[in-house]
Amino acid sequence: MPNGELVQSIGRELPYLRRYARALTGSQTAGDNYAAATLEAILSDRSLIDGMDTRVSLFRTFHAIWQSSGQPVDHDGQSNQEARAQQLMRRLTPNSREALLLRTIEELRYDQIALVMQITQSEAEELVRIAVDEMGQSLAGKVMVIEDETIIAMDLKGIVQAMGHSVTGVARTHKQAVELAQAKRPDLILADIQLADGSSGVDAVNELLSEMGELPVIFITAFPERLLTGNRPEPAFLISKPYSEEQVRSAVSQAMFFASTEGLSTV
Structure with a gap:
């Protein structure tokens, strides 16, 4: 070549x-x-x-x-x-x-x-x-979903719950994400990067991390190249849309595995 x-x-x-x-x-x-x-x-x-x-x-x-x-x-x-x-x-x-x-x-x-x-x-x-x-032996925890597409949000919720985790709720905007996390702190965040009102899932996650400290985050997006530039902090777990259930289950298990070293809160 x-x-x-x-x-x-x-x-x-x-x-x-x-x-x-x-x-x-x-x-x-x-x-x-x-x-x-x-x-x-x-x-x-x-x-x-x-x-x-x-x-x-x-x-x-x-x-x-x-x-x-x-x-x-x-x-x-x-x-x-x-x-x-x-x-x-x-x-x-x-x-x-x-x-x-x-x-x-x-x-x-x-x-x-x-x-x-x-x-x-x-x-x-x-x-x-x-x-x-x-x-799969990692502890069960609470998962928050930040996703503006209803069908995808419900699919993610179903996958996570089938794994034994609970879902604190689904947020469609930056504002909703912050409010939801403040109401019930999650152990893991699943987030899209482009939200319903044009707000950014990345900005929402960054605000939550600055307020709550370290939390594992999985970004699920149709635009992975926006988070793979090397120009700024990047998520440990990034899944491209369209995704498979196997991908989500694997990423959630591994993210929870990392979180389990901190000690997950009781579901």
Whole structure:
């Protein structure tokens, strides 16, 4: 692949590698450090990507670095919640969470996950099954939905409740979101970025976080590129519309897993 095409191809996939790295580490800074190391490795050794699918090559190179580094965490700038989450993640079956993220959030096929992780396809399938079981053991909590489309809001509410969580309510605007959260503090927020009255779900979430401190947030949006720029703080969990139930369940389980290190309030 000519250099120009390679740069363009990597550029298209890089935001999603950063999304994966951020969800895996629980930190934008740590995730970006791993993504940068991946790019440096590819630039120094073109054979890592030549003749292969760009996305698979990027994730495979990332995974090799992640494994060889012993998955260290740079605690500079890391919150207490992120640090405790990293400690808890060490108790999980090795590679299970990585496989689950690759399957559900990044939507790689099992044969692609096998290539990324250098395992067999059956092993990849088993790791995802294990991860679903382990991540599903996180505590039940209260979830607030910020979504202006009624059908989508009701679908999200149904998925969350079927997982054993409660839903504090649905907000369609920035103002409603703030009022709802103040009335009943959530343990997790599911939010769109474009709301009914033209207000911003991002602004609503930022206001809530400034008032309430650390809360896990999952953004579900038809405009993921608006939150994958690297120019400002980005969410650990970002799902593109149209989404699948599997994606939502995976993201909620993992976000609750992070939250469980803080201790969820009683439902």
